[in-house]
Amino acid sequence: MITKRIIPCLDVKDGRVVKGVNFLGLADVSSPVKLAKFYSECGADELVFYDITASAEGRALFTDILTEVAKTIFIPLTVGGGINTLADFDRVLKCGADKVSVNSGAIRNPSLIEEAAKRYGNQCVVISADVKRVDGQFRVFAKGGREDTGMEAISWIKHCVDSGAGEVVVNSIDTDGVKGGFDIELLKRVCDTVNVPVIASGGAGNMQHFIDLFYEIPEMSAGLAASVFHFGEIQINDLKRKMRDSGITVRL
């Protein structure tokens, strides 16, 4: 049976992982390559690298790191951040990315998803949406969650999937950073609307939150988190064992 995936997300700026990282026995905690290897050995099912660099130098460093990771770690790698054109797809795919996650780029350029899916296949294109409740409506936010686009989120996500996105990452701004659990209401709406795999993001604070997620929404494909893994609050192998003990199918 298909397993539920656990995915750590690494935000990379100027060649280093940002957000405090706190691991026992890991000397260089902000090295993306070492952290990626550590997560892979702990049973991470996939890795997401998010490039939050603004400068050209930082961007070049990011692709160097990606190349280094892809040479040593043989699990799926998704890359996001600053993906606005097909040339950006090309740049990260050549360095070993398997999937490319688009967010603001798809909002700015409505044909990006369709063109990318046509060239690289649907499996390569991930739509990542930052969603927040505004006036009783789910709205899509752009620019790292800072700007309200005014667009209704569920229909936007559906539109992206119809255009060729093969997977959806839903990040709830309302639950992100709160550590009170995933945004079940929002995620369920998305899962009921699209027929491609959906990855939940935003709100994981403890292991039970992941178990609740897959219990409440059995068709959810994966859970993604950053700081709870980086700070060592949740060890991925412990989490997966606990999930298995709760009757959730995982890769162990």
Added chain:
Amino acid sequence: MIAIIDYGVGNLFSLRSSLDMIGAECVVTSDPVLIRSADKILLPGVGAFEDAKRKLSESGLDKVIVDEVRAGKKILGICLGMQMLFERSYEYGEHEGLSLLLGSVVAMENKIPKELKIPHIGWNTLSVKGEHPIFKYTNDGDYVYFVHSYYASGCEDSLLATTDYGIQMTAAVAKGNIAGMQFHPEKSGEAGLNILRAFAEW
């Protein structure tokens, strides 16, 4: 030496890196002379069947591959590269494959339970059905990484492993000098590297 066929489809970086990792000598190439002189062929592929098959035919590499494999050279097809080994695919119409194996490639849509998402993306278990040198380090129940919306059907005579995605779906095939994996061994961690190692030693 393993010739990884480069016909302008998909990302060969990880495949190459994984073979480097296990110490297998390989070359990424579209040169018929190199392909003919190689010990083994690795046929990768992602994206749409029609597009990939057309690129393979336009470059004339389809004939090179078929000639070499019919003459006994070992081949491993991965994902769409595996699907192309069959007689035909029904992905957006009907398209001819390389016909090195019996069977055809069909859509998951309407064949699997409604609640299951398409594409089939993620780690799933192998249920091993037969024996073959390419699985010499592989165990029943190993987890491997899948990404696909179509699968091989009617290939009972070469079926090596299935995976459970609502139905028993073809995961690996092998017959004589021909092998194919629907999943991505280059993305399947240690279990995947074991298959590539077995291929290199085969």
